[in-house]
Amino acid sequence: MDPVIIVGAGPVGLTLALALARQDVPSVLLDEGPGKDEQRLARTVVLREDTAALLTRLTGTPLDEAGLRWTGWRSMRRKQVTREVRFAEDVSGGAPGGVSGRGPAGAPGEAPGRVSARTADAAASGRAGTGAGRTAAGADAGDTHVAPLHIAQHVLTDALRAAVSGERLVKVAVESRLDGIEQEASGVTAHTRGPKGTWWRGSYLVGCDGPRSTVRKLQDIRFPGRTAVERHAVAALRTELPRPGEALLHRSPPWRTTGPSGGEVTARPLADGVWRLDWLLPPGKDLVTPELLVTRIRETLAGWSGGSTPPYELLDTGVHTVHHRLARRWRAGRVFLAGDAAHLLGALGTQGLDEGLRDADNLAWKLALAWHHGPHEALLDSYQTERRAIVAARLRAADQALPVLRGGGGLRSYVRGPGRGHDALLEGGHLGRGPLGAPGTYAESPLTPPHAESETTVDTRPGAAVTDVRVTAEDGSFVRLRDRFGRGALLVVLIAPGTGVWERKHWVSAGIMPRLAAAVTALPGPAELLVAEGYPGAAAHTVLLIRPDGHLVTALSGVRPAELYAAAEATLGRRATPETEEEAGTG
Template identity: 80%
Template structure:
């Protein structure tokens, strides 16, 4: 069978090729460039816990050694104010004011107006990494991958989609015709694939603009990410002064200044002035500390959403399908979640024939999640940038503006948390055997320790992305015994037989515990880490029906023609 053609060799396209290779699907990546990435210190990406784990699975590299996780999050509004802020057990502030404090207890605002607290309710902090370092790790992994071919200096200029496959033509020194089973456009905001398919890309232009600088210096908060909403040295209004600083390895920082609306030219002189006044302000208002300016730029945020993400055997992913990034949200996160969702579905169709309901579910699930993220940003923007009432966005909420803005930066809430496929066409029907756990069906599972079939202890996320369903039995006490002592005892033989009989390959894992799960709860998990269902005990018929629904329904009900 022909390989999958991937158009675009950015992080999303390269990641998709590796995700397919892990499931024994060959691919060709059409790279219009020379196969090398420009090294820009000011061009960085932020990965949340789930997307960072995905990148580490695909590259085999501990990315924390190449980037930096924040040791804390600091939100600042003004200088020379000292106060204590009390928080209720649910994380809301007991008295009026704007503060960031997700945990119960007391947080102290220091003399520079910073409120310190644990990041994202104790969850791992986001990973900040230079984009060329990330793509370099992906390219290094591809170099030793037999199932991935990268065609450099190959720019797509035409494509034809047929019921039996896709034909694409590239121009350039190595221009030629390519034949593929499927084609995925990961070719960015100006996607040639999207234009050739005549798919509309409506939305909003220049939602935000940021001046960006990467520099090596010492700040008073080593390793901490910083949000300073209204520094006193900036007087251009509520949208003119916000500064964000994110640490990188080797004493490097990326600083972003929110620019006022408009198209005013950002000159080198203006950027240097902002660097000097910001560093001086953060260091007590005196002289500017020593710094080494490495790179500068202007980042413009657009909000757009493609009308369709699938046309027959052609799909869109990443910036070709959506643009977002206001209020601290990260577009690459969503692009990587796109390919994690799509890869296992393409692999199943590649190996076993068209699964139209399954392939259609990619657009249904991912487009709905990104649309909800864009709606949340559009609702919050007037409040956070225009100084409006927070209650107009969240009626009855006591959370401060800073806390709402931090959601996007820290990857939580409507602005930043991973999406849930609660209305997925792949969701199984509710059964009486369904059990309640802390993870809602359609949401990402918690990364607990599990015992694999070979008896080794691994993290649950390490078993994702291999194309198999995961079945996890919650069995307290199994963690202290070798697998050979309990694998043939109790309900294990019956569950193992049920897993073997499923309509798709599945791996049986055992966990000591899972948040909110009673003993003998059985979890069915998709290859991309989203919970299908939780069942009370071993229910072979219900487990089979849930697995069948996850694959798009019985094979006899599959459509024979692709989506238009």
């Protein structure tokens, strides 16, 4: 079987190559550059909990040491109303501790696990503001949240390249620019030009080659959308701010009165005392001169530091332009699109790289199954259906919110529920919550199995990413559930309280375990049986079926071999037949 050809060696292409290699699928990575990135501290990425965990798993590198997780998040409005989220310091376990709130003058917060929003007057009189007791995204105060990870893009890419260099199943061809693709029933052929120009033969081809994707153009796929939805002046500098390690969103600060969006500034900390500051620019194409940027830096630092500009070292600058575009098709036969080649987004705090990494995670296990076991067209088609729907919903949410957020109008007719305030919606985009930021679910996926009689509910909805819990593997070791993702196998998790205190040999042959083990062995694809003492919202003897990318397929009450088999069939893009049901032990 020929390798998968991946065009583009940015974070998404490198991630896809590593994800395929973890599932024993070889790939050729076509890199039109020299194989290394320019070091730019003004070019950074923000990774949510799920994408940071994916990259850590693939690279074997603790990315928290290379980047920085915010210890808190403040959102300030014109009248200096402050909403603050305090994140737990220890986020490695996936379940942060409490959060606390402070008023703008450092007033004590309320009970742990709550976030308070106070005006200066309310704080002085001891009365909570309208947002008291809510999280930054307007969710219930008891919700937990792991701080996003902020990291320079070249540091992230270097970590991915280092992992790829040690992977025998990945071949990297530098200075290889794609200029031709030919498809037939048995595979795809790509031609590259440059010093090492040649023909490459592959089983599939994935375009991860960015906004100006050659793959997309060669396949004549339209890329409609909007240009320059937002523009930001960017500066990376080393300085000391009053709240070290805390990110800040300041909307219309008092030192700038040029309009509703003229002064919005975001500050995100990096390692080693470095900060990235972004200023939202007014509409138009006015040049950002060095003098203008220095003025903004000085007035912003002075505003945050009480009147005088603290010493700072300017390290890098740039202008970040946000476009919103969505490719009409993400699949053309054996050719796929992922990342910026398929979509562009980023207004209101949304992070395009997050979605690109989720593209790679979604596509990798489907290509791996097709590579090892023959193509299942419904399974391959589901990549476009699932991922495009989520990105389209994110773009719609941003496009609906932009006019009212930037124009100063109310949101009640646009966004329902407690998260409809301006600050709450913007914070959701930056923190990974709400319609702008929360990871999407595959609830409407064509891979969703039919309803089963024994189907039960847990705290995770079908199609959503599962909660990371400790599980017992088949060899008796204790591991994190998240560590078993991305291996090309369906995961079957039995919830069995008490198993964590006994050695596996004492319960592996008792009760319902033998019957469940037999049912897992009979599933139509690779599967792994795991046991957990508990799972949020799950009763004892609940059986969870989880996709290789960590999304819940279904939860069943007890061991139901036929229903488990039917759910697995649907997940793999197949339909159950009377013959397969008999094979599962129900004939």
